[in-house]
Amino acid sequence: MTKSEYMNALREKLQHYNRALEMEILEDYEQHFAEGLAEGRREEDIIAELGNIDDMLKEFSEEDLKQELEIMESQANQSNNYEQLYRAVVIEGLLADVEITASADDRIRIDYDNCGSKAQKMRYQFYQYERDGVFYAGVKERKGPDRHEDSAPESIWDVLSVFNQFAGWSGGDIHLNVQIPAGLPAIEIDNTSGDLRIRGIQTQKLETQCISGDLRIEDVDCKKFFGKTQSGDVEVSGIAMQLDEDTEIEIQTTSGNLAARRISAAKVYLHTSSGDVSTDRLEAGLLKVQTASGEQELVNIACDRADLRSGSGDIDAENIRGRELNAAAGSGEVELQTDMEAVEVKTGSGDIELAASARTNNIHMIAGSGDINLDLSWIEGASIASRTGSGDMSIRGYEVSGRMFNSSYGNGACQVSLTTGSGDIVVK
């Protein structure tokens, strides 16, 4: 054994002891070697005389050991590198803010950074393991040391666990930075309260879940994306999938808002409950947007079929182009400016406002108690059947005095059917 091997072994074992002790013993041994070598002795002889490191360490007591906290503090910042190619990577961030970016090479890199309070450092730790070719990494709560049920003295764990109950989920100080190489088939992130940010990665299937954390996804190359959060907001941009393949984007949030820009997939599903949905530059084969009380604000959409549903939220779609559009709102208002072949709208108590395009050949609208406002100025010819329960009707400038009115103009090509219960109907 060489001096440097012996000293490395010594250094490693001294890790478990408090820093002052570590420094002193290392210094003593260095000086001992220096003296021995100056005398012309050989490294091996000096090592033989110094003796077994573990035996020497037996001279120290429990109190000399590093305090738990010191060890945890040194573990609070770790960087790890993994080389193997896995079939999936699962990150369970818990309360940590997770950031995922592309790796510069073919390695997975994870930086765990706990810059929180002492209580935070003691309560949480980083873990990683592999099972069945899947790589797992994340943050979990540290288990306290085993204690007898009837041990009276209050250990630091007892004190801290009470404190932690009030400390809440504030995990803003714990960060997990993950760098992922291209070519991984599946990536899954499960967060509880931490935020999640994903940028510039490539995979086949990306699945993310948070409870209260926000979700922010930018420029991801994948074939399927599933994003779900409960109270967090979602902001997605730059996910371009091939429309002629079996690609899918599904995003769901309960009370958070959902904003999607520059996304495209064969199927796009956007769901919220009370949160609002806003999109800009979306392309889909089938687009489905569903909100309960949230509003829908959809701009610049190109799709084959669009299905927009809301409960009490309003639906506002501007420049939506495609083949079929189906919109239904409970009490919300529907305002559409479309370039579609067929448009069908149903509302309960909300008003309907539709501007159709030259391509439109079928319009079917039913408003319970709401008004209907239809702009056919771009349409060359249409056959219009309009019915109202108790409202007024004005069809292309002509004030209708009855409840039902059928008219047509031009080549009568576009079939229009408008029905309201108590609302007015105005067709331009």
Place this chain on the structure above:
Amino acid sequence: MNTQLKKGALELCVLSQLVSGDKYGYELTERISEEMSIASGTLYPILRRLKEDAYVTTYLVESESGPARKYYQLTQKGREYQQAMLQEWEQFQTAVNRLVRK
């Protein structure tokens, strides 16, 4: 030599070596491990404990040609402790000698 006996006696040996004058770590450990077959490494924890208990203090002397040397010096408390331990040891020795011969 039996470890229990060794342990108790080692502190006394170290302190006694310092009575005649300050010594640096290597000097001390070489002298003691010459006489007793012990790993010199185990003396460093003992030296550290003696310093923590304030029986010795240390100081560094820089050397022009060689490494710096950490010197150990007995404190007043250390002297008194060494005296007391030496007495106990001599009493112990006498008692054992008597008992093993009779």
